[in-house]
Amino acid sequence: MNKKIMLGVVSALVVVIAGVVITLQSNAHQKTNQTKKEQSMSGMNMSSDSMKMSSSSTMQMKMDGKLPEGLATAQDPKYKVGQEITLKATHMANMKNAKGTIAAAYDTKLYAVDYMPTDGGSMVKDHKWLTMIDFTDKMAHKVGDEVTLDSDHMAGMQGAKAKIVQVENGPAYAVNYQPTNGGQKVMNHLYLAQDEIEARN
Template sequence: MNKKLIWGTVAALVVVVAGVVITLQANAHQKTNQAKKEQSMSGMNMSSDSMKMSSSSTMQMKMDGKLPEGLATAQDPKYKVGQEITLKATHMANMKNAKGTVAAAYDTKLYAVDYMPTNGGSMVKDHKWLTMIDFTDKMAHKVGDEVTLDSDHMAGMQGAKAKIVQVENGPAYAVNYQPTNGGQKVMNHLYLAQDEIEARN
């Protein structure tokens, strides 16, 4: 009788232990699957973010452009090379009220254009500013003229078809400036019109 009781107790314990083990394994498997699912979703989010960054970067300007060749230097510009200035333009995000310096001043007309980027995306409206050396024909133009762009100011601009929508007299200023959001300093930004900058005391 005692033996039967002992064996019965042992059998019951074995069943209980087996049940606990099976439950633990099931929970572990469930957690593993959940972790894999979360990792997969994280990967999808990262891919989505990367795509967004790539997409937005196609419309970003160059942060360290070179000064152009082939433009006549302005002889007596209102703002001299090296002069400290404040930017009033809103061409780019974080440009308005940014502190900067004049990098160069050129005796040339300024052109605003609408163009379709060659790397996809929507039509860019009223892009400011370009000069005649940014056109494949290197010629002066008037509002309404259609041109082909020979410029890499922005990604997708080189070779793009464009229409002149505004023409302004120079000088055309190249500037260095610190974006108002504290981002990377922009060197040799092309271009600003004279009424888009002011002297900084």
């Protein structure tokens, strides 16, 4: 009897232990599935962020633009072509405090605009700078005027509807500069105002 009782107890313990093991395995499996689900969701979020970054990256400036035609050359600009400068503007990432040189100087007003990109991007606020040759009518404008852009400085700009939000006297400077993050050198960036530049000794 004692042996039978012992065998019964052992059998019962085996059943209990097996049940506990199965429960633990089940819990572990559920946790694994939950982790995979979270990782999957995280991946989806990353993909969403990547899509946003991809969308915003279409708004990046050209790295090797052409100098404009149709603007009068400034006769006696404060900063001369070829002069070494430091950029003080913050129009683009890695621009402020970048080292550069003057590529050209033009006798024209500068315009900041708000515009809706034609490629489906978000509204761009206070884009600096454009000149009158960047408008389809090629005319001078004042703050509040609505214009159509005839410029490809940025993706989605050509043909976009815009509103003038700021007007500054020239000269308008085109500059070459090395971004402060060590990225690709930017050639013929259009444009900087005179107070966004300082001479470099």
